[in-house]
Amino acid sequence: MIHNYFPTVTQILPEMYVFTLSLFVILVIQQISGFKEPECSRYHYEEQILERVVRMGMELEYQKKDVTNILETVAAKLNTFSNELQVLKRENKELKSNLKDEVQISISDLEKVKEKTVLPLVFFNSKNVADTSIKTGHTIVFTETLVNDGNGYDNTTGIFTTPVDGTYLVSLHMCVKNKQNLYYGLVIDGKDTLRGEMYEYRAYSCNSVQQLLTLKVGKRVWIQVYVKDVDLLQSGSHWNMFSALLLNKG
Numbered sequence: 001m002i003h004n005y006f007p008t009v010t011q012i013l014p015e016m017y018v019f020t021l022s023l024f025v026i027l028v029i030q031q032i033s034g035f036k037e038p039e040c041s042r043y044h045y046e047e048q049i050l051e052r053v054v055r056m057g058m059e060l061e062y063q064k065k066d067v068t069n070i071l072e073t074v075a076a077k078l079n080t081f082s083n084e085l086q087v088l089k090r091e092n093k094e095l096k097s098n099l100k101d102e103v104q105i106s107i108s109d110l111e112k113v114k115e116k117t118v119l120p121l122v123f124f125n126s127k128n129v130a131d132t133s134i135k136t137g138h139t140i141v142f143t144e145t146l147v148n149d150g151n152g153y154d155n156t157t158g159i160f161t162t163p164v165d166g167t168y169l170v171s172l173h174m175c176v177k178n179k180q181n182l183y184y185g186l187v188i189d190g191k192d193t194l195r196g197e198m199y200e201y202r203a204y205s206c207n208s209v210q211q212l213l214t215l216k217v218g219k220r221v222w223i224q225v226y227v228k229d230v231d232l233l234q235s236g237s238h239w240n241m242f243s244a245l246l247l248n249k250g
């Protein structure tokens with residue numbers, strides 16, 4: 001007999017009916033519950049990541065632009081500061097040199113005023129001669145210098161050289177023995193400006209001579225013996241002395 005593998009329509013019909021019905025029920029339930037296919041598919045996830053990556057890239061691009069802008073602004077400001085600093089430095093330098101000039105001018109003005117008003121101390125005082133026997137034509141050298149402000153006097157030559165222009169008081173104090181004549185001369189650069197004689201008879205004494213002189217700087221002043229040789233008196237009580245003092249400038 002032929003075995004019938006295929007069910008007949010009448011056999012199949014109830015089963016088809018049940019299947020169709022259940023399909024219908026499932027569809028209805030789906031409609032009712034708003035069921036949707038879940039969106040977390042692999043494709044969707046990758047799309048999201050890609051989108052984020054693109055967005056991040058764009059953000060980075062924006063940030064890069066911002067940073068570039070900021071850097072440019074900072075660089076421009078630095079440049080401005082640098083320029084301003086240069087200007088300040090130049091001004092400072094100018095100020096310094098101006099100040100220096102002005103201070104120097106003030107100092108030189110002050111020095112001029114000082115030169116005009118302040119009298120330099122010129123004063124020498126030297127006593128005693130090395131040898132009391134002095135030949136005619138010789139300079140009397142007073143060797144023991146007590147004061148020499150202005151360093152005008154040379155106690156090896158007996159010559160006083162004027163350190164500045166001015167009016168000087170020149171003073172001579174000499175002591176002569178009994179029966180001795182001292183012919184003296186006050187000499188300036190080889191020319192006599194004063195001449196005189198001291199003479200003692202039965203006496204030992206000292207005499208002073210003063211002379212006011214207006215002299216230019218560098219003039220040489222000394223005391224000279226004339227006419228005859230002389231023997232000076234010199235002791236603890238008899239001092240021979242030569243001195244000069246600047247009284248006024250000019």
Ligand SMILES: *[C@@H]1O[C@H](CO)[C@@H](O)[C@H](O)[C@H]1NC(C)=O
Pocket residue numbers: 143144145146148155156
């Ligand atoms: C002679 O003058 C020099 C220089 O001014 C000084 O040093 C010296 O003491 C003086 N001599 C005497 C004996 O005063």
